[in-house]
Amino acid sequence: MFLAIAKGLSITFKHVFPGNSTTVQYPAVKLTPSDRFRGLHRLVPEQDREKCVACYLCPTVCPAKCITVESAENEKGEKYPKVYTIDLLRCIFCGYCVEACPVEAIEMTDAYELANFNREDFEFTKERLLK
Amino acid sequence: MVNLTIDGKQITVPKNATIYEAARDNGIHIPVLCYAKKLLPYGACRICLVEVEQMKGRLIPSCTTPVTEGMVVTTTSEEIVKVRKTVLEFLLVNHVIDCPVCDKGGECDLQDLTYEYEVVTNRFEGEKFDLPTDEVNPLIERNMNRCVLCGKCVRVCDEVVGYGSYSFINRGFETKIATAFDRGLHCEFCGQCVSMCPVGALLPRPFKFKARPWQLNEVDTVCGYCGNGCTVTLGILDKKVETIRFNDKIGVNDGNLCIRGRFGYSYVNSDDRLTKPLVRKGNQLVETEWDEALQVVADGLKKAQDGKGAGILSGARLTNEEMFLLKNLAKTLGTGNLDHSGGECYKGVTEGLLETLGVQASTGTFPQIENTDVVLAIRNDFYDTHPVVGMVINQAVRRNNAQLLVVSGKGGKLSKLPRAKTLLSGPGLELDVLNGLCQVLLEEGLAKTDGLEGLVALKQSLAEFTADKVATKTGVDADALREAARQLAGAGNAAIMLAYGLPYTPLSKELAVAAANLSLLTGIAGREGSGIYLCGEKANSQGAIDLGLLPAADGLGAQAMLDAAAGGKLDALYVVGEDPVASFPDRDKVEKALEQVPFLVVQDLFLSSTAAKANVVLPAASFAEKDGTFTNAERRIQRVRAGVPSPGEAKTDGEIIAALDAQLGGSLAFTGPEAIFAEIGKDVPAYAVNYTEIGPQGVVWGGEILQPVARKLGEAVAAPMVEGAYRLVTGSALHHSGTTSTHAKGPLAVVPEPFVEMSRADAATLGVKEGDLVKVAGNGVELKLKAKVDLRMPQGVLFAPYHFKESGVNRMFKTESVISVTISK
Ligand code: SF4
Ligand code: SF4
Ligand code: SF4
Ligand code: SF4
Ligand code: SF4
Ligand code: FES
Numbered sequence: 027m028f029l030a031i032a033k034g035l036s037i038t039f040k041h042v043f044p045g046n047s048t049t050v051q052y053p054a055v056k057l058t059p060s061d062r063f064r065g066l067h068r069l070v071p072e073q074d075r076e077k078c079v080a081c082y083l084c085p086t087v088c089p090a091k092c093i094t095v096e097s098a099e100n101e102k103g104e105k106y107p108k109v110y111t112i113d114l115l116r117c118i119f120c121g122y123c124v125e126a127c128p129v130e131a132i133e134m135t136d137a138y139e140l141a142n143f144n145r146e147d148f149e150f151t152k153e154r155l156l157k
Numbered sequence: 158m159v160n161l162t163i164d165g166k167q168i169t170v171p172k173n174a175t176i177y178e179a180a181r182d183n184g185i186h187i188p189v190l191c192y193a194k195k196l197l198p199y200g201a202c203r204i205c206l207v208e209v210e211q212m213k214g215r216l217i218p219s220c221t222t223p224v225t226e227g228m229v230v231t232t233t234s235e236e237i238v239k240v241r242k243t244v245l246e247f248l249l250v251n252h253v254i255d256c257p258v259c260d261k262g263g264e265c266d267l268q269d270l271t272y273e274y275e276v277v278t279n280r281f282e283g284e285k286f287d288l289p290t291d292e293v294n295p296l297i298e299r300n301m302n303r304c305v306l307c308g309k310c311v312r313v314c315d316e317v318v319g320y321g322s323y324s325f326i327n328r329g330f331e332t333k334i335a336t337a338f339d340r341g342l343h344c345e346f347c348g349q350c351v352s353m354c355p356v357g358a359l360l361p362r363p364f365k366f367k368a369r370p371w372q373l374n375e376v377d378t379v380c381g382y383c384g385n386g387c388t389v390t391l392g393i394l395d396k397k398v399e400t401i402r403f404n405d406k407i408g409v410n411d412g413n414l415c416i417r418g419r420f421g422y423s424y425v426n427s428d429d430r431l432t433k434p435l436v437r438k439g440n441q442l443v444e445t446e447w448d449e450a451l452q453v454v455a456d457g458l459k460k461a462q463d464g465k466g467a468g469i470l471s472g473a474r475l476t477n478e479e480m481f482l483l484k485n486l487a488k489t490l491g492t493g494n495l496d497h498s499g500g501e502c503y504k505g506v507t508e509g510l511l512e513t514l515g516v517q518a519s520t521g522t523f524p525q526i527e528n529t530d531v532v533l534a535i536r537n538d539f540y541d542t543h544p545v546v547g548m549v550i551n552q553a554v555r556r557n558n559a560q561l562l563v564v565s566g567k568g569g570k571l572s573k574l575p576r577a578k579t580l581l582s583g584p585g586l587e588l589d590v591l592n593g594l595c596q597v598l599l600e601e602g603l604a605k606t607d608g609l610e611g612l613v614a615l616k617q618s619l620a621e622f623t624a625d626k627v628a629t630k631t632g633v634d635a636d637a638l639r640e641a642a643r644q645l646a647g648a649g650n651a652a653i654m655l656a657y658g659l660p661y662t663p664l665s666k667e668l669a670v671a672a673a674n675l676s677l678l679t680g681i682a683g684r685e686g687s688g689i690y691l692c693g694e695k696a697n698s699q700g701a702i703d704l705g706l707l708p709a710a711d712g713l714g715a716q717a718m719l720d721a722a723a724g725g726k727l728d729a730l731y732v733v734g735e736d737p738v739a740s741f742p743d744r745d746k747v748e749k750a751l752e753q754v755p756f757l758v759v760q761d762l763f764l765s766s767t768a769a770k771a772n773v774v775l776p777a778a779s780f781a782e783k784d785g786t787f788t789n790a791e792r793r794i795q796r797v798r799a800g801v802p803s804p805g806e807a808k809t810d811g812e813i814i815a816a817l818d819a820q821l822g823g824s825l826a827f828t829g830p831e832a833i834f835a836e837i838g839k840d841v842p843a844y845a846v847n848y849t850e851i852g853p854q855g856v857v858w859g860g861e862i863l864q865p866v867a868r869k870l871g872e873a874v875a876a877p878m879v880e881g882a883y884r885l886v887t888g889s890a891l892h893h894s895g896t897t898s899t900h901a902k903g904p905l906a907v908v909p910e911p912f913v914e915m916s917r918a919d920a921a922t923l924g925v926k927e928g929d930l931v932k933v934a935g936n937g938v939e940l941k942l943k944a945k946v947d948l949r950m951p952q953g954v955l956f957a958p959y960h961f962k963e964s965g966v967n968r969m970f971k972t973e974s975v976i977s978v979t980i981s982k
Binding site for chain 2: 079080081082083086097098099103104105128129
C-alpha cells in the first residue's frame with residue numbers, strides 16, 4: 027500500500043519541478059491543438075465561389091439548429107448558398123455538420139479563441155466563415 | 158377473387174390485381190420505380206422482381222404479372238436482393254450523382270432505393286451522361302442526365318394528359334427521353350410528368366433551389382381556379398406558398414392538375430396584393446384603418462339603401478360559408494339586388510336545367526365519366542375550362558375505348574383524341590347541332606320518350622332541325638350527325654359535357670335546354686353511370702347556385718344592376734371578388750355603370766380595374782389563406798384549408814362581411830367555418846352534412862347520381878347566324894382561368910398576353926405571321942392583338958380569350974357569341 031502511494035507521489039513530484047509542467051502561460055504561450063480539434067468553422071472557398079452547394083444537409087443534421095442556409099441560383103445556373111450563417115452561441119461543436127457535408131465544404135479549424143463582447147459578433151456569416 | 162400466398166401470408170385479391178398490388182394492399186413492401194398507380198403496367202426497371210414458386214428458374218416482375226390462383230410468392234431472398242442491387246448499380250453507371258444540388262434529393266426513389274439496398278460501390282464503370290438541360294421552357298426543368306428511363310413521363314403525358322410530348326429516342330446506352338425533334342418542351346405545362354418522375358430529371362422550375370422537401374409544410378386544400386375542384390397540396394416554407402406538391406391520395410383528381418393548379422399559385426405571394434383598406438379622399442385612394450373603412454362602407458350602403466337602393470355583386474370563388482354570410486348581409490341591408498358572376502352565364506343551370514330536369518347541377522360525378530361508352534363534349538373549350546375533367550375524358554377514350562363526340566365551332570385538344578369525331582359547325586352554331594341530334598333521335602325512333610313532358614311541342618320546334626337543314630346551316634356533315642345521334646342513343650353509359658362561365662354567356666340557357674333535351678331523349682339524365690354535366694367556370698360556381706347567391710324575386714340580377722347603375726337608378730354597388738370591368742361582357746356598359754354609381758365598394762386581392770374606380774377598396778384573402786368549403790362542378794363539397802397568413806391587414810371575405818354586417822346593425826357573426834356550415838345546412842337541406850365528416854374525397858350532395866325531378870323537354874331554338882368573311886368568338890384559354898391567373902407567374906410565363914388565334918390559311922391570305930400585331934375591328938370597336946397561328950381554327954374563324962383586361966375583348970362582345978369582324982395588319 028505504501029509502495030503504491032509512494033509511486034503516485036513520485037509522479038506528482040516529477041511534475042512539480044520546472045520543465046515538467048503541462049500548464050502553459052496562456053495567452054503569452056499558446057498550445058497547438060490536435061488535428062482532430064473541433065474549433066471555429068470554416069467554409070472552404072473555391073476559385074470564384076464557395077465550395078458549399080447549399081444542400082441543406084448541415085442545417086438538417088445540426089442538433090443545435092444553429093445553421094441557417096438559404097439557397098439560390100447564381101448567374102451560371104448553379105446552386106449556391108445566398109445565406110450561410112452559424113450562430114456560434116448555440117453551436118455545441120459536435121462536428122456533425124462537417125461529417126454530413128457531401129462536398130467537404132465545411133471544416134472545423136483549430137481556432138478556439140472565440141470570446142467576444144457583443145451577441146452579434148457570434149453570428150458567423152458566410153463572408154466571415156470563408157476567411 | 159384469387160387466393161395466393163405472399164411471403165407466407167395467405168391473401169385474397171381481385172383477379173385483375175398484379176402481384177405488386179396484391180402485396181401493397183396487404184402491407185407487404187416490394188420496391189418499385191417505374192410503377193405508378195394511375196398508369197398501365199409497364200415493367201421497365203426490374204426493381205420489383207420477386208420469386209414465384211410456379212415459375213421457378215427466373216425472377217418475375219411483380220408490377221406486370223397478374224396474380225393467379227394458388228401462386229406462392231417470395232418478395233425477398235438473398236438472390237432477389239442481389240439482383241435488385243445489380244439493377245441499381247446499372248442505373249448508377251451513367252447517372253450523375255447530383256444529389257447535393259438536385260431538388261429531388263430527400264424524396265427521390267433512386268436515392269431511397271440506393272440507401273435501402275446499401276449500394277455503396279459500383280462494380281461497373283461507365284461514362285456519366287453529359288446531356289444539355291432543357292432551358293427553353295419556363296416551367297419544367299429537364300435534366301436528362303438524371304433520367305432512369307422509367308418511361309413514366311412518356312406514359313402519363315400520353316395515357317392521362319393525352320398530349321404526347323415525350324418519346325424514347327436512340328438505342329442502348331444512348332437512349333433518352335426527348336420531345337419532338339429534341340427541340341425542348343412546348344406543351345400544356347400541366348406538370349403531370351414532373352409529379353410522376355421518380356428522380357430529379359423533371360423538376361418544377363419556379364421552385365428551383367427554393368427548399369428541400371423535408372423543410373416544407375404541406376396543407377391539403379382545393380384549387381381556387383376552376384370548378385373541377387382538384388385537391389392541391391400547398392408546399393409552404395416560412396409562411397409562403399412555394400410550390401404545389403404531388404398528392405394522389407385524396408381528392409377527385411387522382412393527383413392530376415392543370416397548369417393553373419400546378420403553377421398558378423404565385424399570385425398568392427404577389428407584391429401587388431392589397432394589404433390595407435383604401436378609401437377615396439378627393440381623387441385619391443388612400444390607405445386607412447379597417448374601422449374607418451368599414452364605417453364608410455356601412456354608412457354609404459345604408460344611405461344608398463335609403464335612397465335608390467344598393468346592389469351586391471359577387472364572384473364565384475368565395476367559400477360556401479362566405480357566400481352564406483354575403484346572402485345574409487343582403488338581408489341585413491334589406492336589398493334583393495344580389496347576384497354572382499355575370500348574371501347571365503349560369504342561367505344554363507338555374508333556368509335551363511331547372512325548367513327541363515328540375516335540378517340545378519350536374520347529375521353525375523366525374524369518376525363515372527371514365528367508364529362511359531360515349532362522351533359528348535359541347536365546344537372544344539371544355540378542355541380549356543376544365544382541363545382535369547378533360548383528362549378523365551381522355552382516359553375514358555384511351556383506356557375504355559369510349560367514343561368521344563365533340564360539337565364545336567373550332568378544333569382543339571378534345572378533337573385530337575383517338576377516334577374523336579368532331580361535328581365541326583360554324584362558329585356559335587353548336588346549339589343547332591344539338592337540336593339536330595335530338596331531331597335525328599326522334600325521327601329514327603331511337604328516343605326514349607316514355608314519361609317525357611313537352612314532346613309534342615319539342616317535335617314541332619324541331620321541324621326546322623332535320624339533319625339536312627342543320628347540315629346546310631352549320632356545315633356539319635348530315636350523315637355524321639345521324640351517326641353521332643345513333644351512337645349516343647345506343648350507348649350503355651354516356652356523358653354530356655357543357656361548361657358555363659363569363660365568356661360563354663350568350664345562349665347559355667338555350668344550350669343547356671338543348672343538352673338537357675338530349676339527355677332526356679337518350680335517357681342519360683339520372684341513369685346509373687351516365688350523366689349530364691354542366692360545369693361552372695369558377696371554383697365555387699356550383700356553391701353559389703346551391704346557396705342561392707341570386708337575385709331575390711323582386712331584386713335585380715347582375716346585368717340589371719349594371720343597367721340600373723348606368724342609368725343612375727342605383728346608389729351603391731358592393732363588388733366582392735370579381736373584376737367586372739375586365740371580365741363581364743360589354744365593358745362600356747360596366748364602366749359607365751361603375752362611374753355613374755355614387756358609391757362603389759370593391760373587395761379583392763388586387764387593385765383591379767374595377768377597384769381603381771371604387772370609393773372604398775377592402776383587401777381580401779386568397780383561397781390559400783382561408784378555411785371553409787367549395788362545391789365543385791359535380792356537387793362535391795370539399796374542405797378548403799388555410800396554409801398561409803394573409804399579407805398585411807388583408808382579411809378573409811367572411812370576416813369582412815361579418816364585420817360589415819355588425820356595422821350595419823345585423824346579427825351575423827364570424828363564428829368560424831364549421832359553425833357557419835352548420836347554419837347553411839339549416840337553410841339548404843343538401844348541405845346538412847357534418848363539417849368534420851367532409852373527408853378526403855369530400856361529400857357529393859345528392860349522391861353519385863342526382864335524379865332529375867322533372868322530365869320536361871324544352872323547345873328548340875336556333876342560334877343566330879352571323880355572316881362574314883371573318884367571325885370572332887371568345888372564350889377561355891387553357892392556361893388561364895378568369896382574371897386571377899393573369900397575376901400568376903406560371904400561366905403568364907406561357908401565355909403572357911392576349912392574342913387572336915387564326916388558321917394558317919387566313920394568316921397566309923392576310924400575310925400575317927405568328928406574333929404580328931393585327932387590328933381586329935367589329936361592333937364599332939377596334940382591338941390590337943398579337944396573332945397566333947395554328948391548325949385548330951377553321952378558316953374564317955378567329956378566337957380571342959377573355960382573361961386579359963388589356964385586350965378589351967369584352968368591349969367588343971356585348972351580348973353576342975359571334976361577331977363579324979374585319980382584320981388587317
Ligand atoms: S458543430 Fe454541431 S452544433 Fe455546431 S454547427 Fe456543426 S452540427 Fe451544428
Ligand atoms: S452540408 Fe456542405 S454543401 Fe451542404 S449546405 Fe452544408 S456546407 Fe453546404
Ligand atoms: S407538362 Fe403535361 S403536357 Fe407537358 S410534357 Fe408534362 S405531362 Fe405532358
Ligand atoms: S424523365 Fe423521369 S419520368 Fe421520364 S423516363 Fe426519365 S426518370 Fe422516368
Ligand atoms: S384550375 Fe381546375 S382543372 Fe386546373 S388544377 Fe385547378 S381545379 Fe383542377
Ligand atoms: S416497378 Fe416493376 S419493373 Fe419497374
